[in-house]
Amino acid sequence: MTSSSTPPAFLMAAATAPDAEAGAGGSGTSVLTAERILEVAEEVLRRFGPDKTNVVDVARALGVSHGSVYRHFASKAALRGAVVERWLARVSAPLAEIAAAKGPAAGKGAGERLHLWVRMLHAIKRQKVLVEPEMFKAHKSFILESGVAVSEHVAHLEAQLATIVADGVTSGEFRPCDPAGVAGALFAATSSFHNPASAASWSDPEIETRLKTVLDLLVAGLKAGA
Amino acid sequence: MTSSSTPPAFLMAAATAPDAEAGAGGSGTSVLTAERILEVAEEVLRRFGPDKTNVVDVARALGVSHGSVYRHFASKAALRGAVVERWLARVSAPLAEIAAAKGPAAGKGAGERLHLWVRMLHAIKRQKVLVEPEMFKAHKSFILESGVAVSEHVAHLEAQLATIVADGVTSGEFRPCDPAGVAGALFAATSSFHNPASAASWSDPEIETRLKTVLDLLVAGLKAGA
C-alpha cells in the first residue's frame, strides 16, 4: 500500500489495511456489499479527488449501475461520509492501543503515554496531509458540510485521552481532576498540532519542538496544579 | 464570575474609534493622505465586504479617481493589507496594555495577567466574528493570500506573551525557562480559542470553561514543572 516519504516508525501499525474481501469469491462476481462499495469508493476518491468523483464513477469502477449504489447508501453525501468514517476509524485505531496500554510495566507513566498519544496523533494527521492529499481534502470538505461523523470522531479521541488521564489520577501521577473535562482541554490545547485547519504550519521544522514544549507544560500542570 | 454572551467589559477599551481627522479642514477638501484612504477603505470594506469591494468604490467614496489611490498604494492587495494591519493593530493595543502592566500592586501575579491576556484575546476575536463579520472575512481572506502582515502580528502577540512569562520568571512565580519558546507554546496551546479557523466552536457555551481549564493547566505547568 501507500507508504512514501518517511513516516515515523510508530505509524506503521496504522498502515495495515483493507482486503477484507479479496478471497471471497471469483472477484467482481461476488454480491454487492456496502463494504465492497466503500473499498472501491475510497480508491476512486483517492484517484480522482473529492471534487471530481461522482457516483457514476464509483459504480463504473464496481461494474454496476449507479442505481445499485443507491440501494446501499441513501445519498452521495452518505457514501462520502461512510468513506471518511472508515478512514477516521483507521486513524483512531493505533491511538486506541496507546490509550488502552495500561499494563504495569508496559505503559510506563501516564505522562509518557500522553506524550506518545499526542505525538502519534500529530504524526498521523501530518502524514495524511503529505501522502494522501486527496483523502485529506475529502476529509476537510466533509467536515465542512456535515460535522456529525467528525464530532463523533473527536468524542472518541477525547474519550481515549480521558482514559489516559484517569489512569494517571488513579496511579497518583496526576493530581485529582475531572478526566473528561481535562481531556477536552488537552485536545483543545493541542489542536493546532492535529487540526487540519492548522496544517499549513506543520511544515515548520520547529513544530516538533513546539509540540514538546506544549506537552511538557500540560503534563507538568497535570502533575502539580489544577 | 459567569458572564457569558454579553461582551466582557474589558472589550470596551477596544471599541473606541476613528475620527482622527474629522476636525482637520473643511471636509473632503483636505489633501488625500494614505491615512484618509485607509479610513474610508475600511468603511467601504465593512459595508460591502471583501469580495464586493473594489478600488473604484473606495475612490468614489473618497471623491477622487481610482488612479489617485494608486499614488498611495501600489496595488489593491497592498491597500487591503494596510487596512487589515491597522485593524490588527487595534486588536493588539489593549493586549499590549495588559502585557506591560507590571506595576507592583497593579499587575498582581503573572499567572493572573496571563489568564487575563488570553481571555481578552479570545474575547476580542470572538467579538469581531460576531459584530464585524465583514472585516473578519477580510481578515481571513487576507491571511490566506499573504501571511506576511499576519505573521508579524503573531510575532507581536507572542512577544507580549513572552514579556508576561519573563516577568513571572523574574518574580519567581514561574519556573525558569526560555520565555520566547514558552510564549510560542502558550500561543499554540490556546490557538483554538483565538484562531479564526476555530471560530465555529466559539458558539459552544462551554467554551469559556474549557479555556479556563486549559489556562489553569498551563499556568500550573509554568509554576511547577517544565
Next chain:
DNA sequence: GAAATGACAGATATTGAAATCTGTCATTTG
C-alpha cells in the same frame, strides 16, 4: 511641476445556456 485624471490593455469576474450529475422508480433480470 506635483498631484490628479481618465482612457486604455490585460486580467478577473459574471452570467446564462448547455452539459453533467444526482436521486427516483417503473421495468427487467436471474
Next chain:
DNA sequence: CAAATGACAGATTTCAATATCTGTCATTTC
C-alpha cells in the same frame, strides 16, 4: 421476488461570451 437496471426530472456544474476591474501612463489641472 430480491436485486439490478437505465431512462428520466430536477439540481448542479461547466464553459465561453460578456462585462467589470486592475494597474498604467500620457495628458490635464491648479
